[in-house]
Every structure is written in structure tokens, then in C-alpha cells.
Amino acid sequence: MSKLQVSLYRYNPETDSAPYMQEFQVDTQGRDLMVLDVLHLAKEQDNGLAFRRSCREGVCGSDGMNMNGKNGLACITPLSEVVKGNKLTLRPLPGLPVIRDLVVDMGLFYQQYERIQPYLQNDEPAPAIERLQSPEERDKLDGLYECILCACCSTACPSFWWNPEKFVGPAGLLQSYRFLADSRDTATRERLTDLEDPFSVFRCRGIMNCVAVCPKGLNPTRAIGKIREMLLADAT
Amino acid sequence: MVTNITNLGRSGLSDWLLQRVSAVVLALYTLFIVGFLLLSPGLDYAAWSGLFSATWMRIFSLLAFISLAAHAWVGLWTVTTDYLKSTGVRLAVQLIIILAIFVFLVWGITVLWGA
Numbered sequence: 001m002s003k004l005q006v007s008l009y010r011y012n013p014e015t016d017s018a019p020y021m022q023e024f025q026v027d028t029q030g031r032d033l034m035v036l037d038v039l040h041l042a043k044e045q046d047n048g049l050a051f052r053r054s055c056r057e058g059v060c061g062s063d064g065m066n067m068n069g070k071n072g073l074a075c076i077t078p079l080s081e082v083v084k085g086n087k088l089t090l091r092p093l094p095g096l097p098v099i100r101d102l103v104v105d106m107g108l109f110y111q112q113y114e115r116i117q118p119y120l121q122n123d124e125p126a127p128a129i130e131r132l133q134s135p136e137e138r139d140k141l142d143g144l145y146e147c148i149l150c151a152c153c154s155t156a157c158p159s160f161w162w163n164p165e166k167f168v169g170p171a172g173l174l175q176s177y178r179f180l181a182d183s184r185d186t187a188t189r190e191r192l193t194d195l196e197d198p199f200s201v202f203r204c205r206g207i208m209n210c211v212a213v214c215p216k217g218l219n220p221t222r223a224i225g226k227i228r229e230m231l232l233a234d235a236t
Numbered sequence: 237m238v239t240n241i242t243n244l245g246r247s248g249l250s251d252w253l254l255q256r257v258s259a260v261v262l263a264l265y266t267l268f269i270v271g272f273l274l275l276s277p278g279l280d281y282a283a284w285s286g287l288f289s290a291t292w293m294r295i296f297s298l299l300a301f302i303s304l305a306a307h308a309w310v311g312l313w314t315v316t317t318d319y320l321k322s323t324g325v326r327l328a329v330q331l332i333i334i335l336a337i338f339v340f341l342v343w344g345i346t347v348l349w350g351a
Contacts, residue, residue: 162318166238198314199238202248231249 002030004083006042008049009091011098019098021089022046028079035067035074038088039102051102058215061150065102066091071152071213093155095164108164109151109171116168116176116194121187137183144178144223146216147171153210153220159203166199170210170220173201177223180230192227192234201227242330244309255310258303265300294348301344305337 003025011019024042033041036053043049051074052062058076065074068082068089082088096104122131154160154169168176176195179185195201201224210220245251276283287293312333320326 159318194237196247196249197238198240198243198248198251198317200248202252203314228249228252232253235249236253 002028002086004028004038004079005087006038007087007089008042008101009098010049010101012048012100032078032080035065035077035079035082035088035090036063038079039074039090049102050100059148061148064093064150064152064155064215066094071156073150073152073215076215093151095155095161096151104151104155106151109149109154109169112154112164112168112172113149113175116172116179117187117191118175118179120179120182120185121190122184123186131184133183140181140183141178143218144174144181147174147178147218148216150215152213152215156209156213157204158207158209159205163199163203167203168195168200170204170224173204173227174218174220174223177227180227188230189234192231195227196231196235201231242327243313244306251310254306258307258310261299261303262307265296265303268296288348297348298345301341301348305341308337309334 004027006024006026007021008024009019010016010022024045026038026041026045028038028041034056036056039049039051039053043051051065053075054060054062056063056075058073061073063074064071067074067077068084068087070082071093072082074090079088090102092098092102092104096106096108099105149171151171153174154171157167157170159167160169176191180188180191185191204221204224206221206224208221211218211222214220240246243251245254272287273279288297313330316326316329316333320329
């Protein structure tokens with residue numbers, strides 16, 4: 001019988017004075033389960049366990065968490081990828097306030113997302129049909145629009161930990177560049193002006209934690225570099 | 237837009253560019269000094285003093301000192317805004333750093349032209 005040793009971060013602000021780690025023995029029956037499956041098995045042992053999940057196939061971005069020290073989506077992370085020595089430690093995403101157990105308050109993350117105005121802005125009269133793009137213009141959005149806002153990248157970023165109310169963070173900046181690069185968006189200058197301060201973009205130190213953890217294989221560091229290039233081109 | 241009044245260029249973009257340009261200057265200066273030391277095995281006071289009495293060397297050195305001052309301020313300002321969360325402590329440390337950089341810069345200039 002192969003029992004997996006699972007250590008879970010537990011915190012219920014109504015009853016606990018401080019967070020603690022709770023140990024579970026989970027029977028995987030030797031299968032290479034996804035981490036989310038293990039969480040469901042642990043929940044069978046303790047019904048009070050709280051975590052977010054929805055689509056269980058890496059599309060909704062609800063179950064971002066810290067698995068053996070690395071952020072990722074529990075539903076698409078097999079045990080074989082994270083477990084070493086039969087021990088799995090699950091913690092909430094780092095740097096955000098914990099609401100309960102593995103559930104974090106994503107307010108700061110969404111605030112930064114809202115700040116970059118994640119919608120198409122165009123002050124020209126709307127044409128009779130849709131605003132057309134050439135295939136080349138459309139290609140520029142690949143690797144940008146696929147973000148599911150799971151917050152794995154921003155909560156792996158020390159710059160976001162230290163200044164979450166000032167630094168936009170990798171997720172927000174990826175989306176910011178998604179609209180800066182869009183040929184149909186005409187608010188480029190206003191968007192750039194809003195980003196040239198020392199925090200919003202430039203607090204990025206290029207350590208690429210965001211790239212290392214992104215479950216969708218996206219590259220926020222590259223997008224941030226592109227924003228810097230646009231700022232430089234606009235201001236020199 | 238996040239407002240800042242204590243960073244060097246008032247804009248993240250200018251700080252970022254300055255940090256890169258000053259890094260290139262410092263790299264060139266370091267390479268030159270190391271190269272000079274390696275290529276002069278029997279280095280004596282006359283040769284060292286002769287190097288620094290040349291006007292181009294004084295200009296090159298002053299450029300390196302100013303680059304160092306700017307580079308240090310941009311870098312340390314970033315460190316203080318990352319790690320010092322209390323406004324009083326942060327501002328005090330920033331003032332101490334800027335005072336030290338100023339003293340070192342003026343001291344460097346007097347060394348260059350005082351000898």
C-alpha cells in the first residue's frame with residue numbers, strides 16, 4: 001500500500017490564531033494522480049478543507065497554489081512532476097492574504113489587472129463590419145491573449161511581493177502588452193504614459209520566476225521587455 | 237502612474253536607461269584599469285601619477301565617478317523602496333545614502349584635480 005505523505009497549510013481565521021501545517025496520509029493506490037485529485041482525497045478525510053477549483057483541466061485558473069515550493073495549477077500537475085521522497089506540501093499562493101486554507105484574496109492582483117485597462121480602446125468611428133487585422137498583426141497577439149489570470153506568475157515574483165499596490169506584476173503586464181501590441185487599439189500613448197514611473201513596469205528585475213511557473217507556457221518577461229522597448233522608442 | 241519624488245530621474249524609464257548607460261561606462265573603465273595594471277608589471281609612482289595627470293584620463297575618471305554615483309543611487313533607491321516599509325526609516329536611509337554619494341563624488345573630484 002503506497003500512502004502519500006501530504007502536508008497541507010491550514011488556516012481558519014474564525015477559529016485559528018495562526019496558520020499551521022496539517023499532515024494527511026493519502027492512498028494514491030500507486031497511481032500518478034493530479035495534485036487536485038490528492039486534495040479531493042484529503043478533503044474526504046477532513047471536510048473543512050477549503051480550496052478553489054472549477055474546470056479541473058487547466059482552463060479556469062482557479063486552483064493556482066504552491067506545490068512543494070513551486071506555483072502551478074493543481075489540476076494539471078501530476079504528482080510525478082512535483083513529489084520527491086513521497087512527500088507533498090501544499091501552500092496557498094505566496095504574498096496574497098489568506099482567506100482560509102488554500103484560498104487567497106486576489107483583490108490586489110485584480111486591482112493591478114484593472115489598472116492596465118484590459119479592453120480594446122479605439123476612438124475612431126466603428127466600421128460597418130468588424131475592425132480587420134492582417135494575419136501578421138494578429139500573430140503579434142499569440143503568446144499574450146492565452147493568459148487565464150491564475151496568478152501563479154505574479155505571486156512567484158518578489159517585486160510583486162514587496163510592492164503589490166505599485167508594481168503591476170507579470171500577469172498584468174502581459175495583458176498590458178497584449179493591448180499595446182494590438183493594431184486595433186489607439187490608446188497606445190496613454191497606456192505608455194501610465195507605465196513610465198519607476199514601479200509599474202520598471203520594478204521588474206528580469207529574474208523570470210514568472211516564466212518558470214506559468215502553467216500556460218507564456219513569457220511575461222519577454223512582454224515586459226517589449227513594453228520597455230516601446231517606452232524607450234516613444235521617449236527618445 | 238505611481239508618483240515618486242526621490243528617485244534620480246523622476247521617471248522609471250530615465251532611471252532604467254541611466255542604469256544601463258552607466259553600467260557600460262563602469263565596465264569600460266574597469267576593463268581599462270585592469271588592463272593598465274596587467275600591462276605595467278613594474279608599475280611605479282611616476283607612471284601611475286603620469287596616467288592621472290593626462291586630461292583625457294581625468295575626464296574618463298570623472299565620467300566613471302559620475303556614472304558610479306548615478307548607478308549607486310538608482311540601485312540603492314530601489315533597494316530602500318523594496319525593503320524599508322516605514323516612511324521615516326526609508327527617507328532617513330535615502331538621505332544618508334545620497335549624502336554619502338555626494339561626499340564620495342566631491343572627494344573623488346578633489347583627488348583627480350588636487351594631486
